[in-house]
Amino acid sequence: MLEILAQAVINGLLIGGIYALVSIGVTLIFGVVKIVNFAQGEFVMIGMYISFFLATQFGIDPIVSLAVSMPVLFVIGVLIQHFLIRRVLGLNDLPQIFLTFALSLLIVNLSLMLFTANYRTVHTWYSDEAFRVGGLYIPVAKLVAFVLAMILSGALWIFLHTTDLGKAMRAASQNRDVAQLMGINPNRVFAVALGIALALAGAAGSLLMPFYPAYPLVGQVFVLMAFVAVVLGTLGNVIGALIASLLMGVAESLGIQFIGADSGLIVVFMLLLITLALRPSGLAGGRRR
Amino acid sequence: MIELSDVSASYGNVPAINGVTINVGEGEAVGLLGANGAGKSTTLRAISGLVKLTSGAITFLGVDLASLPPHKITELGIAHVPEGRQVFPEMTVNENLEIGSYAPRAKADRASSLDLVYSIFPRLAERRKQLAGTMSGGEQQMLAVGRGLMLKPRLLMLDEPSLGLAPVMCDVTFEKVAEIHKMGTAILLVEQNVSRALTLVQRAYVLESGKVILDGTTAQLAGNKQVQAAYLGI
Ligand SMILES: Nc1ncnc2c1ncn2[C@@H]1O[C@H](COP(=O)(O)OP(=O)(O)O)[C@@H](O)[C@H]1O
Ligand SMILES: [Mg+2]
Numbered sequence A: 001m002l003e004i005l006a007q008a009v010i011n012g013l014l015i016g017g018i019y020a021l022v023s024i025g026v027t028l029i030f031g032v033v034k035i036v037n038f039a040q041g042e043f044v045m046i047g048m049y050i051s052f053f054l055a056t057q058f059g060i061d062p063i064v065s066l067a068v069s070m071p072v073l074f075v076i077g078v079l080i081q082h083f084l085i086r087r088v089l090g091l092n093d094l095p096q097i098f099l100t101f102a103l104s105l106l107i108v109n110l111s112l113m114l115f116t117a118n119y120r121t122v123h124t125w126y127s128d129e130a131f132r133v134g135g136l137y138i139p140v141a142k143l144v145a146f147v148l149a150m151i152l153s154g155a156l157w158i159f160l161h162t163t164d165l166g167k168a169m170r171a172a173s174q175n176r177d178v179a180q181l182m183g184i185n186p187n188r189v190f191a192v193a194l195g196i197a198l199a200l201a202g203a204a205g206s207l208l209m210p211f212y213p214a215y216p217l218v219g220q221v222f223v224l225m226a227f228v229a230v231v232l233g234t235l236g237n238v239i240g241a242l243i244a245s246l247l248m249g250v251a252e253s254l255g256i257q258f259i260g261a262d263s264g265l266i267v268v269f270m271l272l273l274i275t276l277a278l279r280p281s282g283l284a285g286g287r288r289r
Numbered sequence B: 001m002i003e004l005s006d007v008s009a010s011y012g013n014v015p016a017i018n019g020v021t022i023n024v025g026e027g028e029a030v031g032l033l034g035a036n037g038a039g040k041s042t043t044l045r046a047i048s049g050l051v052k053l054t055s056g057a058i059t060f061l062g063v064d065l066a067s068l069p070p071h072k073i074t075e076l077g078i079a080h081v082p083e084g085r086q087v088f089p090e091m092t093v094n095e096n097l098e099i100g101s102y103a104p105r106a107k108a109d110r111a112s113s114l115d116l117v118y119s120i121f122p123r124l125a126e127r128r129k130q131l132a133g134t135m136s137g138g139e140q141q142m143l144a145v146g147r148g149l150m151l152k153p154r155l156l157m158l159d160e161p162s163l164g165l166a167p168v169m170c171d172v173t174f175e176k177v178a179e180i181h182k183m184g185t186a187i188l189l190v191e192q193n194v195s196r197a198l199t200l201v202q203r204a205y206v207l208e209s210g211k212v213i214l215d216g217t218t219a220q221l222a223g224n225k226q227v228q229a230a231y232l233g234i
Helices: A002-033 A040-058 A066-088 A093-115 A140-162 A164-174 A176-181 A186-208 A219-232 A238-258 A264-278 B040-048 B070-075 B093-100 B110-120 B122-126 B137-149 B167-182 B194-200 B218-223 B225-232
Strands: A130-133 A136-139 B002-011 B014-024 B029-033 B053-060 B078-081 B155-159 B186-191 B203-208 B211-217
Touching (some): A002 A219, A002 A238, A040 A066, A040 A093, A040 A186, A040 A219, A066 A186, A130 A140, A136 A140, A140 A164, A140 A186, A164 A186, A164 B093, A176 A186, A176 B070, B014 B053, B014 B186, B014 B203, B040 B070, B093 B137, B110 B167, B137 B167, B167 B194, B186 B194, B194 B218, B211 B218, B218 B225
Parallel strands (some): B155 B186
Antiparallel strands (some): A130 A136
């Protein structure tokens, strides 16, 4: 029993790392640019297809192809900010909501056309490998994904807290007008925020590829979790999103283990409703870092 | 060094200032006085680019500011310490000051500017690692002024630095502003606390309903019956 519990917790933490990459991106965009990016999951999907094609065409390992998917998605993020989001900022919320929503639908339908709805998988030498510790089973691909997800999250935290550009992003998220009085160009920090958020989504995609199939609608699995984590972790709070993502991975995994294979999301959404009822501004309270 | 000629600005369709003409010379300390809602903050926001002009012109050292975004105006050396302090609450004291020297003109001298600010405000030095949002109003005001100084400004604009402060903190703040002025920085001081402001500035403008209704030297204004009745309670 204890072993089953421990195994479920481990499974949840490992996938929670991926959720964290997605939700940190959503919370970063919300915190800095003040828009909700409904298309975040689609950028995970693009990252997966980038790694899929690099693996099948050139034999490049999906983990190595992070070095491609992250910069490519960073550039896509900057372009989306510059050519699309910038134009709807300052308007009311509706054009902003419809913009990212339309973007999501467009990307999904384009990929259905280009890639078909087929599941694509990449089989690496470590895809079926696992460490056994005591009675516990730790798949190598998921462990690698988790560790890299934590390293990337840590790198983002260091960036936000030690570099001028990172501090400028935090300043802009706390008070946009006064940030401009400091000489911060809002368009520049918004573009960097979009770039980083999409690069993290792309990283999640590449890291998933050794153990998860790519298909045009795959982003929805992850964006749903990301939104719950972002709300649980207090909108705009990077550390909050990280911790909430890990918690949700564990909650989902416990649900699957102890309630039923289809029940993971039931537990997750119960957790969300209870948290919102008791602490409407999320687990981290009103704080934004 | 800065000249506003016939500047008007509005929020939506509601005019907030209407034909304001003022100037501040090099190294001068000038007051912008008036009751709540007179348009003092809007005048400062027009200078720093946070509200667009509907008409008129602003030049700073010969540069036309009307077409520049706020971050470019900051880069010219205009520091705006906004009303209500508005420090970055989730950043430490030190981070708030660092971000004050984000602009390229100030970045290279960050270390020496930090030393200067910490020497003017020893209280901030003691609290370098504290989150700005957890400090008292007076301390936040010191931080907001210090953050403005980090720009190495040519012109420091202060919007009601005494607002909501206990009398002692108010004294300290005015002392520090006088000290900063003595170091050669030009100051545009917005105040409702007219008697206090007149101890610090050499000249002042009085704003009412978005228009300059009076201007003159400190002595002229202090002796003016209208000012005495409306603002000095004499
Ligand atoms: N953000 C705003 N939106 C709409 N009206 C505003 C805003 N800020 C100020 N006003 C209006 O503009 C006028 C001038 O305000 P303000 O410049 O803040 O005056 P002061 O700083 O002298 O108190 C007032 O009538 C005020 O109600
Ligand atoms: Mg005001």
